[in-house]
Amino acid sequence: MNGVELRGVTKAYAGLTVMKDINLEIEDGAFLVLLGPSGCGKSTILNMIAGLEPVTGGSIHIAGRDVTELEPDERDIAMVFQSYALYPTMSVRKNIGFGLKIRGMPKADIEKRVDEIGELLQITPLLDRKPSQLSGGQQQRVAIGRALVREPSVFLFDEPLSNLDAKLRADMRVELKRLHERLGRTIVYVTHDQIEAMTLATKVVVLDKGSIQQADTPENVYRRPANKFVASFVGAPTMNFIDGKLIQDGDGIAFDGGSGQLPLASLPTRAHDLIGQPVTLGARPEHLMFDDLGANARVLLAEPTGPDQYVRLAVAGSEVTARTGPEQHFSSGTDARIMIDGARVSLFDPESGRAVL
Known part of the structure; x- marks a missing residue:
């Protein structure tokens, strides 16, 4: 498959198993949301896909390749974190193109690619500003642009909207959904916000205590929960x-x-x-x-x-x-x-x- 697949993945810390036998298929072009309470394992799964956390057992496949033992920069992924992690002394243009510069891409090609991303994210007027001159929502667009510019197989988002206020979160949800529809790339997205999950996802994976409780469409997760935990966690007020x-x-x-x-x-x-x-x-x-x-x-x-x-x-x-x-x-x-x-x-x-x- 061209998406992402976890086969029997296990994770243990100091001999204590926190995730056991995780099997998950993420179809090519899907917008998959990992949803659950704090400590349920959603960020651990994302970090294992990214290569930031080693797996204890099982294997991870991206675009048909076994990447279990590969370093993060060998996995053809790009990650957007909760913190924007922008370089404060660089312009927006240089922040977005920095990864391409490290990879040795010619300057003219970098400039062209950055301009394309600027138009896509509607931040062209901001390209010559510094991060300190941007709002929170604009900084988040730059962080997303830095991931997009590399054209990876898979985008990984770790609670990227949690630092924004309610209105900006709603605006960015719309932008992310439009972006996914335009690009058609595979996205794995971590959140504890069920509104984000229900509005963005093509598939929702509900986690609790290191195990998958249900993996289904947002509609089915809401209307036909697999168990009482899913029923109580998804929906406000609760069932x-x-x-x-x-x-x-x-x-x-x-x-x-x-x-x-x-x-x-x-x-x-x-x-x-x-x-x-x-x-x-x-x-x-x-x-x-x-x-x-x-x-x-x-x-x-x-x-x-x-x-x-x-x-x-x-x-x-x-x-x-x-x-x-x-x-x-x-x-x-x-x-x-x-x-x-x-x-x-x-x-x-x-x-x-x-x-x-």
């Missing part, structure tokens, strides 16, 4: 969880939470096989619907956010959060009736946390 069991309710199925029942609209037919078994029901806030035919609930708190409203409710012995529009008014201590969209719920095994529906 609602209620322990109980499915029960027959006339011609349909309801959920018994122990202290009350919740009607489930349009639950898939295969859910009948789970009737009577202990399960954990998972429902995103937007999957809770206010409906006169729903179960009685008590409003605990309403949080308007502008375009949305998050309503905290007590129902069936549990507390849940519903997401609705701003046009409805809710007051703490009042009653409401809610129903769950059964077509979009997830069901998990209470012991293993694995998705069973």
Whole structure:
């Protein structure tokens, strides 16, 4: 394959295994995001691909080559770090072209290539400035330009937007997505920001405690999480969880939470096989619907956010959060009736946390 492949990769520090048997295929031209909490191993994987961390076992392949034992400069990769690491005494032009100069490229070719990158990233007017004269977003573009100018097979990004404010992060996400669409190069991107993951990735790899929990499209990771960890980590507010069991309710199925029942609209037919078994029901806030035919609930708190409203409710012995529009008014201590969209719920095994529906 022309992308990146990790085959049975293991990593240990001082005899303690922190990652075991990591198998991952990154297709050529993919924008793959490694997502997870601090300490889950996402930066370790990136550093092993880059050659900055040796692997303890297994192998790494880039564009069909086994690069496991190669030095970073032999792997045909370029890396953009969280810190811009620009040379303060050099102009933007020299910062971008420095790597090509070291490789002995003729000056005229370097100038041409830097000018092309300047146009691509829309920083041509900045090429003769020093890094200290640039904003954070402009410095990040220069750091990206320094990686792009080499035309590597794979780009590695290690939380490149974390030092930017919210608006600049949003702007840079758009620029990175456009850049990937124009270049079509393979990108491996590390973040703990799920918005970055969901908006940028063609494939998301969710990690926890050194192991892959799910590797799938952003849509599937959100809508069909492989386990309770993925369901709880991806999405804000987090998915609602209620322990109980499915029960027959006339011609349909309801959920018994122990202290009350919740009607489930349009639950898939295969859910009948789970009737009577202990399960954990998972429902995103937007999957809770206010409906006169729903179960009685008590409003605990309403949080308007502008375009949305998050309503905290007590129902069936549990507390849940519903997401609705701003046009409805809710007051703490009042009653409401809610129903769950059964077509979009997830069901998990209470012991293993694995998705069973």
